[in-house]
Amino acid sequence: MKFRxxxxxxxxxxxxxxxxxxxxxxxxxxxxxxxxxxxxxxxxGMIHDExxxxxxxxxxxxxxxxxxxxxxxxCLEFKEEAGMQKAIAVLKSHxxxxxxxxxxxxxxxxxxxxxxxxxxxxxxxxxxxxxITASDNTIGFDTAMQSVVDDVDKxxxxxxxxxxxxxxxxxxxxxxxxxxxxxxxxxxxxxxIPECEFDEEATIEKMIRLRREGKRSFLIIVxxxxxEVGPALVKKITSVTKExxxxxxxxxxxxxSKFCRMAHIVRGGSPSLADRVLATKMGVRAxxxxxxxxxxxxxxxxxxxxxxxxxxxxxxxxxxxxxTLKEGMLDAYTPEQIAEMQKFIExxxxxxxxxxxxxxxxAN
Numbered sequence: 181m182k183f184r185x186x187x188x189x190x191x192x193x194x195x196x197x198x199x200x201x202x203x204x205x206x207x208x209x210x211x212x213x214x215x216x217x218x219x220x221x222x223x224x225g226m227i228h229d230e231x232x233x234x235x236x237x238x239x240x241x242x243x244x245x246x247x248x249x250x251x252x253x254x255c256l257e258f259k260e261e262a263g264m265q266k267a268i269a270v271l272k273s274h275x276x277x278x279x280x281x282x283x284x285x286x287x288x289x290x291x292x293x294x295x296x297x298x299x300x301x302x303x304x305x306x307x308x309x310x311x312i313t314a315s316d317n318t319i320g321f322d323t324a325m326q327s328v329v330d331d332v333d334k335x336x337x338x339x340x341x342x343x344x345x346x347x348x349x350x351x352x353x354x355x356x357x358x359x360x361x362x363x364x365x366x367x368x369x370x371x372x373i374p375e376c377e378f379d380e381e382a383t384i385e386k387m388i389r390l391r392r393e394g395k396r397s398f399l400i401i402v403x404x405x406x407x408e409v410g411p412a413l414v415k416k417i418t419s420v421t422k423e424x425x426x427x428x429x430x431x432x433x434x435x436x437s438k439f440c441r442m443a444h445i446v447r448g449g450s451p452s453l454a455d456r457v458l459a460t461k462m463g464v465r466a467x468x469x470x471x472x473x474x475x476x477x478x479x480x481x482x483x484x485x486x487x488x489x490x491x492x493x494x495x496x497x498x499x500x501x502x503x504t505l506k507e508g509m510l511d512a513y514t515p516e517q518i519a520e521m522q523k524f525i526e527x528x529x530x531x532x533x534x535x536x537x538x539x540x541x542x543a544n
Contacts, residue, residue, distance in 0.1 A: 184277055359402065
C-alpha cells in the first residue's frame with residue numbers, strides 16, 4: 181500500500197514530549213513524501229472533522245513545549261460503533277491512509293479498533309504514569325519525575341527550617357513509578373505505592389527513632405492511587421508523636437506534619453532531554469512501521485532499544501500485571517507466550533520490590 185497522507189493525534193492525559201512526538205511524526209513522514217494532518221482533540225477531531233495541516237513549518241518551535249498543541253480529549257463517542265464509523269468516514273473523505281495515536285491504554289484501545297476496521301494504526305505511549313507495562317519508559321515520565329523533585333526539594337527546605345514532615349501525593353494513577361523514583365531522588369523516609377506493602381506503624385517508629393537521633397525533617401511520597409492515605413497519615417504522625425512528646429516531656433519528639441497534593445502540576449513543564457529524545461525516536465519508528473505496511477502495533481522502549489509489540493499483546497500484559505484479566509483474554513495465546521508474559525511481569529515486579537527495599541534501607 182502506498183501512503184499519501186497520514187493523521188496524528190494525541191489522546192487522554194497530556195504529557196510533556198507529546199509535541200516533540202507530533203513534530204517527529206510530521207517531519208519523518210514529510211521527508212518520505214507523505215502528508216500529515218493533526219486531529220484536533222484526539223479521536224473527537226476525527227468524528228467532527230476538525231483537522232489541521234501539519235507541515236515542517238507548522239511544527240517548528242514546538243519541541244520545547246509541554247501539553248499538546250493539537251489538543252487532547254477523552255472521547256466517549258468513539259467507544260461506540262457509530263462513533264467509530266463516523267471517524268472512519270471522515271478519514272476516508274480526507275484520503276487519510278493511516279493513523280499514529282499518541283497516548284495511554286485508552287488511546288491504544290481506539291487504535292486497535294481502527295486497525296481492525298481497516299485503518300492502519302500505530303500507537304505511541306505518551307503518559308506521565310509510565311503504566312504501559314510493555315514499555316520501560318513512556319513519553320512524559322521523565323519530565324513528570326523531575327517536576328516532582330523540583331517542588332519537593334522546595335518543600336524540604338521549609339520542612340528542615342521548621343523540623344516538620346511533609347506528606348506529598350503525586351500523580352501516577354494506579355502505578356507507583358513516579359512515587360518510588362521521586363522518593364529515592366528526594367531522600368524521602370518512605371513511599372506508599374500500589375506495588376509494595378506499606379507498613380505505617382514501622383514508618384512512624386522509624387521517624388521517632390530518627391528524631392531521637394537528631395533528624396529534623398521528613399518527607400513521605402504517596403501515590404495518588406491512595407487518595408485517603410496522605411491526609412490520614414499526616415494526622416496519625418502528628419497525633420502519635422504529640423502524645424509521645426507530652427508523655428516524655430520532650431516537645432522535640434513532636435513531628436508536626438503537613439499534606440501537599442501536587443495534582444496536575446506534575447503534568448506540566450517543558451519536556452526534559454530524555455523525553456524529547458524518546459518522543460522523537462518513537463515518532464520516527466511509528467512512521468517507519470506504517471509505511472512498511474504494519475498496523476495494530478505499539479512502539480515501546482525495552483532495555484534502551486526502540487521496538488514494537490502488538491497492541492493486543494500489550495493490553496493483555498497490562499491486565500496480567502494489574503490483576504484485571506477477564507475470562508478468555510488469554511485464549512489467543514500459546515502456553516509459551518503466556519509464560520513469556522508471566523516472566524516479563526515477574527521481572528518488573530522484582531525490580532519494584534528491590535528498589536522499594538533499597539529506599540527503606542537508605543531512609544535513615
